[in-house]
Amino acid sequence: MELSLKKLSQGHLKPNNVTFQYGTAGFRMKASLLDYVVFTTGILAALRSKYLQGKTIGIMITASHNPPEDNGVKLVDPMGEMLAQTWEAHATTLANTSSIEALIDEIIKIVDLFEIDLKTQSSVFIARDSRESGPALLKSTIDGLNVFDSAIRDFGLLTTPQLHYLVRAGNSNGSFGHPSSEGYYAKLSIAFKQIYKINGLNNKISIIVDAANGIGAPKVQELIHDNILEYFDHFLVVNNNIENPRLLNYNCGADFVKTNQKLPENIPNPEPFNLYCSFDGDADRIVFYYITEEKHFQLLDGDKISTLLASYFIKLIKxxxxDLSVGVVQTAYANGASTKYLSEVLKVPVECTPTGVKHLHHVAQNFDIGIYFEANGHGTVLFSDNLLNKVSPTSSNLSIKTLYYLTELINQTVGDAISDCLTILLILKLLDNGPNEWNSNYQDLPNKLLKVIVNDRNLFKTTNAERTLVQPKGLQMKIDEKVNQYPNGRSFVRASGTEDAVRVYAEAATKDDSIALADQVAELVK
Ligand code: NG1
Ligand code: ZN
Known part of the structure; x- marks a missing residue:
């Protein structure tokens, strides 16, 4: 190992004065700083696979909705989940070693700690989004993987959720689907067609997809054009230019639409009540929207997706x-009106977890149907083994059959813009709802999200699923005093896990109040 490490590490140097941290989205930063990090992450992926007796581990090179000059890397565990939390610290330790000797020492510590048999062959699937820096970072990651004996499959350009699917399929002996892009398309499109047909749907579907000029563009086109185009009377992908890397997430995409609450660029002649959706750069987030007769923009975000799914699944289960339980998992960023609607109107249990889908995913596993979405559109639905044992494609009950095919259509490994898109489009048809009916279930409370740059964001410590600050001491009391001055006021402060900043969220009965509250809380934070 020492010999190959010395050889393969040539050219991969840790930059000075940077500390890396494997956070909620893996490592993510300016691509120019990432070479050493992807090299050490390659090493860790090989070790993790060996530790798990050669099960396949995934490596995704992406920076999601971040600007084109950023990149990142994250690991995917064998069942398609995020890397186990206990290993995040090892990823961080390896990335922060500043000499070959230190790196070797840390590797030996991990091997000893987990009693890893280095003779076990590791298996790793790797993919990247469409960023310009991707190919060079891929090469460095492969150098890291080759420090040990590893079977590597490079899938080239994929969406993040496609890679999660592939990793799970690769570890499931055919029971989850074929481990190839074709297998992914086949699984989704067969389920889509079956739900459409067995329910006697005949109205065709219309959607315009803004793909953020990211990898979701060619992938959603491939899936729909090659498999299910006949079910659409209008299907168009805009912002589909992945040839020009500078356009990625620029004035388009889920993050832009959610943050600015307006249409992305390049929507041709927006018509009232047409349904649109936006993916992010690696297609694991989706938000929908439409405009009213008066040309008012209406956002249907992750909270609206959760509530639509919850109301549909409650009906279907009946x-x-x-006898199946349904629950919804949100974070503190969920609009208060959505939480109220879920618990008071739909009467479904709602849990709140810290930000980051791994937390939501974990809690969603407590229900037979666990629906989780971050307000920004990242989420999915999980189905328990109990449920999976009760549904079958050969059932004589139409609803049970439909439920079975939904478990196939929904990507249970991670939030998946393409799978979520098809699911929502079908559910709207099954409920015979348009965007306006969907939006009328509750009205969002006006809200404001601010980013505040502080000297040290690590001073901000929270409890109560990030809704209460415990440090700096006394600050929460001051925030509460401000909140109490506004009807329906709610505000919380937390350190971002992906940016060097503190986020301030506020909502209140009126737009002006939500802005004033956010500004006042931001002042307290500075
Ligand atoms: P941070 O930077 O920790 O707020 C952001 C999003 C999360 C999640 C992660 C990972 C908001 C307010 N925060 O986290 O929801 O998606 O990025 O991408 O949207
Ligand atoms: Zn993403």
């Missing part, structure tokens, strides 16, 4: 006659 029709199946099965």
């Amino acid at each position: 029709l199946t006659g099965l």
Whole structure:
């Protein structure tokens, strides 16, 4: 190992004065700083696979909705989940070693700690989004993987959720689908067609997809054009230019639309009540929207997606006659009106977790149908083994059959813009709802999200799923005093896990109040 490490590490140097941290989205920063990090992450992926008796581990090179000059890397565990939290610290330690000797020492510590048999061959699937820096970072990652004996499959350009699917399929002996892009398309499109057909749907579907000029563009086109185009009377992908890397997430995409609450660039002649959606750069987030007769922009974000899914699944379960639990998991960023609607109107249990989908995913596993979405559109639905044992494609009950095919259509490994898109489009048809009916279930409380640059964001420590500050001492009391001055006021402060900043969220009965509250809380934070 020492010999190959010395050889392969040539050219991969840790930059000075940077501390790396494997956070909620893996490592993410300016691509120019990432070479050493992807090299050490390659090493760790090989070790993780060996530790898990050669099960396949995934490596995704992406910076999601971040600007084109950024990049990042994250690891995917064998069942398609995020890397186990205990290993995040090892990823961080390896990335921060500043000499070959120190790196070797840390590797030996990990090997000893987990009693890893280095003779076990590791297996790693790797993919990247469409960023310009991707190919060079891929090469360095592969150098890291080759420090040990590793079977590597490079899938080239994929969406993040496609890679999660592939890793799980690769570890599931065919029971999850074929481990190839074709297998992914086949699984989703067969389920889509079946739900459409068995329910006797005949109205065709219309959607315009803004793909953020990212990898979701060619992938959603491939899936729909090659498999299910006949079910659409209008399907168009805009912002689909992945040839020009500077356009990625620029004035388009889910993050732009959610943050600015307006249409992305390049929507041709927006018509009232047409349904649009936006993916982010690696297609694991989706938000929908439309404009009203008066040309008012209406956002249907992750909270609206959760509530639509919850109301649909509650109805469906009743029709199946099965005894199954439904629950929704949100974060503190969920609009208060959505939480109220879920618990008071739909009467469904709602749990709140810290930001980051791994937290939501974990809690969603407590339900037979666990629906989780961050307000920004990242989320999915999980189905328990109990449920999976009760549904079948050969059932004589139409609702049970529909439920079975939904478990196939929904990517249970991670939030997936393409799978979520098809699911929502079908559910709207099944409920015979348009965007306006969907949006009318509750009205969002006006809200404001601010980013505040502080000297040290690590001073901000929270509890109560990030809704209460415990440090700096006394600050929460001051925030509460401000909140109490506004009807329906709510505000919280937390350190971002992906940017060197503190985020301030506020909502209140009126737009002006939400802005004033956010500004006042931001002043307290500075
Ligand atoms: P941070 O930077 O920790 O707020 C952001 C998003 C998260 C999540 C991660 C990972 C907001 C307010 N925060 O986290 O929801 O998606 O990025 O991408 O949207
Ligand atoms: Zn993303």
